[in-house]
Amino acid sequence: MEPNSTRRVGRTELEIPVLGLGTCPLGGVYAAIDEATARATFEAAWKLGLRLYDTAPWYGLGQAEHRTGRALYEADRDAYVLTTKVGRVLGAPRDRATFQPPNWAGALRFEHHHVFTYDAIMRSYEDSLQRLGINRVDALYIHDLDTGYFQTEEELNARLGELEQGGYRALEELKRSGEIKAIGAGVNERGMIDRFLDRFDLDVFLVASRYTLLEHDIYFDEIARARERGASLVVGGVFNSGILATGAVDGAKYEYGAASNEVVTRVRRLSEVARAHGVALPAAALQFPLAAREVSSIVFGAVKPAEIEANIGHFKAAIPAGFWSDLRGEGLVHADVPLPSAA
Numbered sequence: 001m002e003p004n005s006t007r008r009v010g011r012t013e014l015e016i017p018v019l020g021l022g023t024c025p026l027g028g029v030y031a032a033i034d035e036a037t038a039r040a041t042f043e044a045a046w047k048l049g050l051r052l053y054d055t056a057p058w059y060g061l062g063q064a065e066h067r068t069g070r071a072l073y074e075a076d077r078d079a080y081v082l083t084t085k086v087g088r089v090l091g092a093p094r095d096r097a098t099f100q101p102p103n104w105a106g107a108l109r110f111e112h113h114h115v116f117t118y119d120a121i122m123r124s125y126e127d128s129l130q131r132l133g134i135n136r137v138d139a140l141y142i143h144d145l146d147t148g149y150f151q152t153e154e155e156l157n158a159r160l161g162e163l164e165q166g167g168y169r170a171l172e173e174l175k176r177s178g179e180i181k182a183i184g185a186g187v188n189e190r191g192m193i194d195r196f197l198d199r200f201d202l203d204v205f206l207v208a209s210r211y212t213l214l215e216h217d218i219y220f221d222e223i224a225r226a227r228e229r230g231a232s233l234v235v236g237g238v239f240n241s242g243i244l245a246t247g248a249v250d251g252a253k254y255e256y257g258a259a260s261n262e263v264v265t266r267v268r269r270l271s272e273v274a275r276a277h278g279v280a281l282p283a284a285a286l287q288f289p290l291a292a293r294e295v296s297s298i299v300f301g302a303v304k305p306a307e308i309e310a311n312i313g314h315f316k317a318a319i320p321a322g323f324w325s326d327l328r329g330e331g332l333v334h335a336d337v338p339l340p341s342a343a
Helices: 035-047 063-072 118-132 153-175 190-197 222-228 239-246 261-274 281-287 305-316 321-329
Strands: 006-008 015-017 021-022 052-054 083-086 090-091 111-114 137-141 182-187 202-208 231-237 294-302
Touching: 006 294, 015 021, 015 294, 021 305, 035 063, 035 305, 052 294, 063 083, 063 118, 083 118, 090 118, 118 153, 137 153, 137 202, 153 182, 182 190, 190 202, 190 222, 222 231, 239 261, 239 281, 261 281, 261 321, 281 305
Parallel strands: 021 052, 021 294, 052 083, 083 137, 137 182, 182 202, 202 231, 231 294
Antiparallel strands: 006 015, 090 111
16 A cells, blocks of 8 residues: 555545654654754655645644644645644743743743633634644644543533533534534543544544554444444554554653553564564554554654655555464454454
């Protein structure tokens, strides 16, 4: 499969490439990325055929959207798919002299406010267009409205209430008027697809790290329900924040932190099967999700051109059917999870 092959998003008319670039790392989630390196990374992505780009106001507090826009604004707008997110509004800090951007290295010096009202969604959308310097995006995701950020039922229900009382109406208006082609939600935690589907008819879920070669129980409940409702998935975090790219090396990262012994043991078993078949573990991680017909696309992050080149190579790599069948036989993937080659 070629990176610019396309699949439909839910029941919409939007077709997106099966492989795309996620710009969270270029916002500085791990380390500050200098401008020249960021630009070279985008140039490599375009040169090597990537035509799906996902960004967000949260990534580097506007940094990733600015960089994405500078990389793309002179390109033919019909030649690529661009998605961003709503749910955070950026503003100048009250004390500009002492403010330190949270969570990001090399971020822009703005405060963020997590809010999902009608006015906030509309402002977030318009602000994103201006940061991008591009006057159209193809889809908007409701960003990080989940139990990782709102850890009590009271907090979570209050934010879902904002969305129900006006924020979602803003998204419906944008879609109905043709401003966007699809409405989605970006989720990180189990259970949130169900929480959204209880309230809204979404077209797509951007699922980070929950449907991967390492963990895929979500297929049997939440993904199945999304399919029944006509929604598709875009899968992010296919390397589970790093360990499926690096293997179980010292200091391997899982979910932005140190990997547990249980995770390390499982990754070592995956690596042993991969070595037996001459398969690179990152290649298996990139190719696994698209075997599910519910998955429209995969987005991966990169911070330098070499990572773009490597991941596109992994995506195109031939993987023997015996590798997938051995994973099944070793109990490393569930018997009923779809695999790229019949086992």
